[in-house]
Amino acid sequence: MTGDSTLGGQQPRKHYGITSSISLAFPREIDHIYTQKLTEAMKPFGVFEGEDELILGKLNSFVKEWIAEISESKNLPPSAVANVGGKIFTFGSYRLGVHTKGADIDALCVAPRHVERTDFFSSFFEKLKRHDEIKDLRAVEDAFVPVIKFKFDGIEIDLLFARLALQSIPDNLDLRGDSLLRNLDIRCIRSLNGCRVTDEILYLVPNKENFRLTLRAIKLWAKRRGIYSNMLGFLGGVSWAMLVARTCQLYPNAVAATLVHKFFLVFSKWEWPNPVLLKQPEDSNLNLPVWDPRVNPSDRYHLMPIITPAYPQQNSTYNIVFNWPFLLTICQFFQIFCFKVSLHYIVLTASASTEDNHLEWIGLVESKIRVLVGNLERNEYITLAHVNPQSFPGSKENHNENEFVSMWFIGISFKKLDNSDCVNIDLTYDIQSFTDTVYRQASNINMLKDGMTIEATHVKKKQLHHYLPPELVQRKKKVKKKSLVCCSLDGSQLDSSRDTDIGTPFSSPTPVSKPCQPVSTPEDR
Template identity: 75%
Template sequence: MLGKRAKTILETCELKKGVFQDIFFLLLLSLQYIFIFFHQRTSRLQNQLQRSHGITSPISLTPPKDLDCIQTQKLVEALKPFGVFEDQQESNHRLVVLDKLSKLVKEWIVELGESKNLPPSTIASVGGKIFTFGSYRLGVHTKGADIDAVCVAPKHVERSDFFQSFFDKLKHQKQIKNLRAVEDAYVPVVKFEFDGVEIDLVFARVSMPTVSSNFDLGDDSCLRSLDIRCIRSLNGCRVTDEILRLVPNKENFRLALRAIKLWAKRRGIYSNVLGFLGGVSWAMLVAKTCQLFPNALASVLINKFFLIFSKWDWPNPVFLKQPGESDLNLPVWDPRSWFPLKEYEVLS
């Protein structure tokens, strides 16, 4: 009798032991999944910060509130009467004009290759491309605003060709008006009105035999052996793309920048020619605000913009990223070593 009872007790203990082992195993498994989840979430956040938010940690990652959404929509409505947004028809017209200009450029580059007796096989692939930059490329241009663009041509095209034969080609286009060249500018430019759209076109000649449709201006190697004027021409597009790459949310950035640009223009302080800030400078300040408040909507970003830069310790520079090193032997702006440069070079 006692033996049976002892056996029953032992079996019960073994059963409970098995249950406890199962529970313990499930608990360990749950903890493991929780650890993996939080590790992956932390890694994603760290990667997001490293990828999008520049060199300083965000001040706040707070998501938008309902009131922020309401205020941002009110901001959009408040901006509309000032011509800050163009309609779809005007937007499509700009694309048509840019496409026509691109065809003119490619046609001219081929004609130039033929006049310089390039082999037919080379002429067939010389290419050429138009890149926009400035407010249009940023996506913050207003109704009737001009378009800044750069004509990128292969190595058989000289700067003198651009200001002579291409200028002459533009002269004979019926849709082009108010054509003029400013060759002695810091960045030499041809200005004209193409079917109602004002365009400022600069020129860059790269040291390659062809400029294909997928030519990448972000590749530093395209700057190798270039004339300084060509580098300045390419920098407009490169800087614009880099600003967009460094903001966490492009749409929030664009709306906030539209509002700040309008404010600056109406206060008479939107002009680097007059010693104030120009378009790129305002864009960089708004981009910095976006980095510090990556989840904020435009209505909040505008408030933070004035809060941050009214208290900024000037003349400390505003960095969106660390100045990079390059093996191209080109000057890189650095606040510790810019003094030897001519004043106009720094301000331009």
């Protein structure tokens, strides 16, 4: 909350965020009725189910035990061991209070200064391994934000680690203070960031319950529309939360039904790339890199800056590759991602020979799909490339039974041409540069193993039933229209007679035939 303002001798009026509110109107009776209807509409989707306090309580006990054991092994006196503490903090959806049953939990293990990161990835990892409730345990120590991933009683948990410059970690520790960041290594600062941002968001909204209900609605809408994934170049959870929080600041007394409406009103008219800020950025003089386009030239090219409110401030949407008007397409509010929108799709298939290899491989491939989407959208003949964030298992009829396969579907919309002549659009380079990037990175981090492959296949809408469950691709007969565009992944004309019933595979980086009409350059026009 920012400072007060006085108008003509009237009482000071509080406001939230960096500007005054748009409206301080209190809800009418009809607004409460609509909010109740919104709540009822969301219930069938299971967005209100989810309490995993028991699991987190057990995990917190594990952490305290482990830190006490480490302290003893490092010859701390018994009095210090008894009070050394240690704590599990949550962040993300769980901490915001919008967690759903069975969803992943993001958590942070905070330890005192004598506990090293190497201890976390060795002795604590081994301690977890000994517990029967812990499954699928794996450590990613060399990640940008190092993490231990596992399932605890069937719940996926991503556990980060931060070591503070404190002798002990009390249960009432507040992570919001910037002074805690002093003398920490950058990995600890990154690990703390999720908790600090989440706590700051909750602190900056005028009414937490109205914020939570609105965020549940917006998250459900975004997931159903297939636009909820930071990794794939959409907005992730923290970005949606900050947009909802800003809406709450602008309408501090409004209830959820009104806030959902105002959310679309405000951000459909937002003049990007003006940043969304929940408070004025602060400089804590710790010399950490922060988002600042005045200082950092690269920050000036961000399409949709949404700035985290905790120091060091960062743009949570630095890797977005989709345009905002597309993201805000509402249609039926909770309608699921529709495979009928595009006439053409690229099916991206990642395969591996073992389950463990497959888990590693799809993580890398998925993290790079936004590169492919960006490549496609830079093509002058493509107006939109939209990946469905959900991956699907490969069908047995199309793949070896011993393979572990995941598929992603990228819908492509082509620019309407002024004439009806067939133009061959060669996507070979776009796809080849993507696969080269993935294979190169896998090789650089020694991940690439025999059996790890990526394939891309062009599929028309009418062929999707070979890949997807029938309920997702209900086919309807349409009046046949004259085709204006032919596109190609391998240099051949896609709707020629050589197309199979299930799609045209991308098999070679070299075009195998000439286009049916040369693509004209800007100079030719």
